[in-house]
Amino acid sequence: MVHLTSVPTDAAARRGSVAEGIKKIQFNDPAEEDGSVSVYGSRYAAQELPQHEMPEQEMPKEIAYRMIRDDLTLDGNPMLNLASFVTTYMEEEAEKLMAEALPKNFIDYEEYPQTAEIQNRCVSMIARMFNAPTQSEDATAMGTSTVGSSEAIMLGVLSMKRRWQNKRKAEGKDYSKPNIIMNAAVQVCWEKAARYFEVEERYSFCTEDRYVIDPEEAVNLVDENTIGICAIIGTTYTGEYEDVKAINDLLVKKNLDCPIHVDAASGGFVAPFVVPDLPWDFRLEKVVSINVSGHKYGLVYPGVGWVVWRSPEFLPKELVFNINYLGADQASFTLNFSKGASQVIGQYYQMIRLGKRGYRSIMMNLTRTADYLAANLTQLGFVIMSKGGGQGLPLVAFRLDPEKGHHYDEFAVAHQLRERGWVVPAYTMAPHSESLKLMRVVVREDFSRSRCDTLVKDIKLALQTLNEMDKKKIEMHQEHVKQNTTATKNKNSHPHYGKEKHSLQGKHGKTHAVC
Numbered sequence: 328m329v330h331l332t333s334v335p336t337d338a339a340a341r342r343g344s345v346a347e348g349i350k351k352i353q354f355n356d357p358a359e360e361d362g363s364v365s366v367y368g369s370r371y372a373a374q375e376l377p378q379h380e381m382p383e384q385e386m387p388k389e390i391a392y393r394m395i396r397d398d399l400t401l402d403g404n405p406m407l408n409l410a411s412f413v414t415t416y417m418e419e420e421a422e423k424l425m426a427e428a429l430p431k432n433f434i435d436y437e438e439y440p441q442t443a444e445i446q447n448r449c450v451s452m453i454a455r456m457f458n459a460p461t462q463s464e465d466a467t468a469m470g471t472s473t474v475g476s477s478e479a480i481m482l483g484v485l486s487m488k489r490r491w492q493n494k495r496k497a498e499g500k501d502y503s504k505p506n507i508i509m510n511a512a513v514q515v516c517w518e519k520a521a522r523y524f525e526v527e528e529r530y531s532f533c534t535e536d537r538y539v540i541d542p543e544e545a546v547n548l549v550d551e552n553t554i555g556i557c558a559i560i561g562t563t564y565t566g567e568y569e570d571v572k573a574i575n576d577l578l579v580k581k582n583l584d585c586p587i588h589v590d591a592a593s594g595g596f597v598a599p600f601v602v603p604d605l606p607w608d609f610r611l612e613k614v615v616s617i618n619v620s621g622h623k624y625g626l627v628y629p630g631v632g633w634v635v636w637r638s639p640e641f642l643p644k645e646l647v648f649n650i651n652y653l654g655a656d657q658a659s660f661t662l663n664f665s666k667g668a669s670q671v672i673g674q675y676y677q678m679i680r681l682g683k684r685g686y687r688s689i690m691m692n693l694t695r696t697a698d699y700l701a702a703n704l705t706q707l708g709f710v711i712m713s714k715g716g717g718q719g720l721p722l723v724a725f726r727l728d729p730e731k732g733h734h735y736d737e738f739a740v741a742h743q744l745r746e747r748g749w750v751v752p753a754y755t756m757a758p759h760s761e762s763l764k765l766m767r768v769v770v771r772e773d774f775s776r777s778r779c780d781t782l783v784k785d786i787k788l789a790l791q792t793l794n795e796m797d798k799k800k801i802e803m804h805q806e807h808v809k810q811n812t813t814a815t816k817n818k819n820s821h822p823h824y825g826k827e828k829h830s831l832q833g834k835h836g837k838t839h840a841v842c
Contacts, residue, residue, distance in 0.1 A: 416773040425669035470635035476592035477516040479618035479634035487555040509557035510540035512757035532759035542573035561594030566720030575611040586615040595619030615641040631670035693721035743789035
């Protein structure tokens, strides 16, 4: 997901960031570079980096590298970013393979046939991991790589919509009012898919003690215009697995022709190894397509995703283009075309390097660490909102105990941790439970027990600091943080698109959790 950036006017670009007084001070020009001057002795170190227009002249490569690298030091440390599911560690050999593949255009099958074959291998392995039907000669499951789960979800929604439309057309019925059913705690890409492809969103709302879809409520929302139901294996807020089997069984019991798409963006590489007997995938007859993010618990750097369909029945032929491109025929169903091959190769490396045992070992370790963190947070007085013991993703969602009457909230705790370098986000919950605030720690591969102990100590210190501050001081501190960080982040947001009212965030104040 990429943000929309406002292009500054010429007047705004000319204003720059240099104080007026500085402009009047004359400096001697640095000596002309003769190849021996250091980076910080060059004239570039005394100039503002280009921001709005490409410079007329070149810059030496060493200086360009150092200037940009210095600029990026203002970013946070990815390993301390506990907001994100995205992989922050890969082995050196994997990084080397991916770097060597950077020049390859993945779509050029004729030139890079082995790279295309590697995608085929990945699709086959992932489909089998999701128990796709492969036993009979008639089995025809298929899948493709994507830039991430957002693209995979777009493809899943598009295929469900077109299948529904084709059925309605064949029956001579109206096909202008499709709808899709999902939990109001869905990631924003589901809202985008529905909006972009003109599908009405129907929500099963969370409550203050239920943070996942209600199967019975969801099935009761189904009508003749429903293209499908979204079920999530690993919700973004609390990591809980939605009860896909209950939805499936209700659809079967009521004899409803309504498919299920499983959003396994986060849980698709976790559940098969931690709770292999949990039925959520193609073992259920109503599940027709599944997406998963390779760059989350698939353990690959961003961005790569995967989507698999049970059979061609659920991917209408008219959506697939057979293209002769750069000398080779290929069937294509994608929103993107040219893209790098590195992430697909990285995914293949991880799957053959780790194997099932390696993935199982990692996921079990992460689950143990999450349970250990939850136990420590409970001792500190927090209320745990996530499921432990492998019944959800390896994350910990928690909130302050309302019965203890704290004069600060979860956002204040998050600000205190940020001062120690940790990014532990605070959120408001999904609509109808938005009065709840929570914090969330995502336990990734590089979050060791030792690092977990350090985090617990810093959370304890944050609570002690806040307990010693009065309410007014905390409010002043939070306002200071808001004015001096949020404004910086949003300075390039286009004013025309602010304060929208068409999304769940615009309507209900929902905070979209980082994924």
